[in-house]
Amino acid sequence: MIELRGKAVADAHKEALQDKIAAVGDAVITMAVLLVGSDHGAHMYATFMEKTAKNFGYGFVLRELPETVSHDEVVTALRELNDDDTVHGILPLMPMPKHIDTEVLIDALDPKKDIDGLTTYNIGLVTAGKGGFAPCTAKACMAILDHYGIPVEGKHVVVVGRSQVIGKPVAFMTLAAHGTVTICHSRTPDLANYVKQGDIVIAAAGRPHMITADMIKPGAVVIDVGINELNGKTVGDVDYDAVKEIASAITPVPGGVGSVTTTMMLEAVYEAYHA
Numbered sequence: 001m002i003e004l005r006g007k008a009v010a011d012a013h014k015e016a017l018q019d020k021i022a023a024v025g026d027a028v029i030t031m032a033v034l035l036v037g038s039d040h041g042a043h044m045y046a047t048f049m050e051k052t053a054k055n056f057g058y059g060f061v062l063r064e065l066p067e068t069v070s071h072d073e074v075v076t077a078l079r080e081l082n083d084d085d086t087v088h089g090i091l092p093l094m095p096m097p098k099h100i101d102t103e104v105l106i107d108a109l110d111p112k113k114d115i116d117g118l119t120t121y122n123i124g125l126v127t128a129g130k131g132g133f134a135p136c137t138a139k140a141c142m143a144i145l146d147h148y149g150i151p152v153e154g155k156h157v158v159v160v161g162r163s164q165v166i167g168k169p170v171a172f173m174t175l176a177a178h179g180t181v182t183i184c185h186s187r188t189p190d191l192a193n194y195v196k197q198g199d200i201v202i203a204a205a206g207r208p209h210m211i212t213a214d215m216i217k218p219g220a221v222v223i224d225v226g227i228n229e230l231n232g233k234t235v236g237d238v239d240y241d242a243v244k245e246i247a248s249a250i251t252p253v254p255g256g257v258g259s260v261t262t263t264m265m266l267e268a269v270y271e272a273y274h275a
């Protein structure tokens, strides 16, 4: 069994990216985070992203707005970042306060600065296999498969989850890589029957340990996107200890997909700089 550790993937991508950035010269590649309201997780992620971006030598802009801000004021702040030529990539952090219509907000984001592939425009490009910015977590799954030399072509890929940020994009990306793709979700009857057919299983449901060893085909590759809390511990959607005995390769949680996602974001900011 190969443990598909994310750090090796992230390090390789960061090294390649550093070389490209060195060629940029004195220009400051800059990302902005739009943080609205008081969600603890969003605040923690903003702090983490600031540290990561700055450590990497990027510029970082935090546009922070209070819980009481109106929807229109958030759209205005986003448009200001769109129009700011010194900002190359923008990440609106979720969740936002309930009175903000995030569907409308996201489509006010300039697709050329949409580093996490949130806009309908980029979703269209990714779905059509025409490039565009894809969500960084979906890209992290693909980067792991690629780094460890796991072919997707001709394989049956079973994706559990159909969210716009992970399930759907990773399904389309594996399809573009010539996988045969099944997408499962909460209304899929007899989930185990589908998962058991997967040569590659990508679990992105947000349900701790829902993928058990009896659901996995011997020798399958298992990519666990889930980040959940169970009895005070961070665990994935896959029952790692049992599934590792059956799978040929598996990502740990933590230390798997999550550790590659941020590096994909740094890459996307660089791509946005060139867009």
Ligand code: NDP
Binding pocket: 137, 160, 161, 162, 163, 164, 165, 166, 167, 184, 185, 186, 187, 188, 191, 204, 205, 206, 207, 210, 225, 226, 227, 228, 257, 258, 259, 261
């Ligand atoms: P969502 O809640 O938006 O989507 C979950 C998806 O899983 C939905 O499509 C849902 O189906 C499906 N689902 C839920 N329960 C079941 C079930 N019992 N059987 C089959 N399908 C089910 O979550 P996200 O996509 O945003 O995130 C998924 C997980 O990934 C979470 O644990 C999250 O924390 C983690 N995550 C990890 C990241 C990383 O970098 N590693 C980054 C972002 C998120 P339906 O559509 O029918 O409701």
